[in-house]
Amino acid sequence: MSDAAQDLDELCYLTAQCMTSMVTSEHFRVIKKLGEGSYGKVMLAVHKKRGTPMALKFFPRCSTTLHTFLREYNLSLSFCTHPSLTRALGIFFSTPSHYIFAQQAALYGDLYDIIVSDVGVSELQAQSVMSQLSGAVSYLHSLGFVHRDIKPENVFLCAPNCRWVKLGDFGLVRPRGTKVRAVWYESPFCVPEVEQAKHKKKEEEEDIWMPVEPSLDSWALGILTYCLLTSCFPWEESTSDDPGYRQFCNWFNNVKEKEEREMGQNVPMNRKKRGRDIGEEQAALAVPSQFESLSTLALTLLRRLLHPLPWHRATPDEVLSYLGGPWLLKTEKEEKRRQQEAQEEARKILGGGGMEEDIERERKRER
DSSP states (O other), X not given: OOHHHXXXXXXXXXXXXXXXXXXXXXXXXXXXXXXXXXXXXXXEEEETTTOOEEEEEEEETTTOOHHHHHHHHHHHHHTOOSTTBOOEEEEEXXXXXXXXXXXXXXXXXXXXXXXXXXXXXXXXXXXXXXXXXXXXXXXXXXXXXXXXXXXXXXXXXXSGGXXXXXXXXXXXXXXXXXXXXXXXXXXXXXXXXXXXXXXXXXXTSOXXXXXXXXHHHHHHHHHHHHHHHHSSOSOSOSSTTOXXXXXXXXXXXXXXXXXXXXTTOOOOOOHHHHTOOHHHHHHHHSXXXXXXXXXXHHXXXXXXXXXXXXXXXXXXGGGGGGXXXXXXXXXXXXXXXXXXXXXXXXXXXXXXXXXXXXXXXXXXXXX
């Protein structure tokens, strides 16, 4: 366990000694609901004395242990100091029905709202969001924590046009290496390594346990990148039963094998693949239809983040290496066209051949 994880446990013990009871309406003017989930709900409120806007996060006492509440509160207050992590404000209390703490309010909604809207997210905004999130997640990992719940609904907008986003909802955060029960759920954010939990046939069968690793967050960042660029998901679930994911895996393996052969590695080729002609090989390397709108740069990034084997996935900070270039195919084609035009113009000016050809054409016109 990391030093930060041990400090978090100590903070939970200390803050449990000073939990106070309050009546929410006596201290806050609740304005509207900002969000709701399995944890409870988040309400936009204004402190009556200070006039400060904030978000109050309500946890039902009937379904939340005090330790669970204090762990999320203390993690957000004491460790989420990165500018793209949502931070608690030092106010926590209980009512007969809820545990409550105050956190920074995101007044512009969450990423899900704009992904599914008609406006969507521009390529520049997508890169801005991923730049901020990669830094935030890398920071969490440096402390020894894994978020485990990165998705559009948990990325909050603190400024228009995605200029400032914050990752929040730390209820599933666990120290790296913690053993948790593998739980499969139908979502592309569910990593493929828990597919075995989907096929567990009987409730009485022994549970499958897996260690919490940063690769869980890398996978989620890959899915989120795809969502930002396309406003949809690449597949319904990350299992061999899903046609979209199976197509991705086949393409992934074919490209990987080709790259290894080109690097001179001794990659065994089965008889079926050895007998393929050029057309078949090109078809095998063709980008899956759901990825056709993405540039070469974006495809490389997604292959790094969405590696089927968790120990080979890129770390979140590697996202920074893919910023600045085109992430959409139309942008990539436009950049190549501009480069070709610039190179042609340079050849005319520097090589002189272009000038002579222009003079000769001019002479022919005069004749």
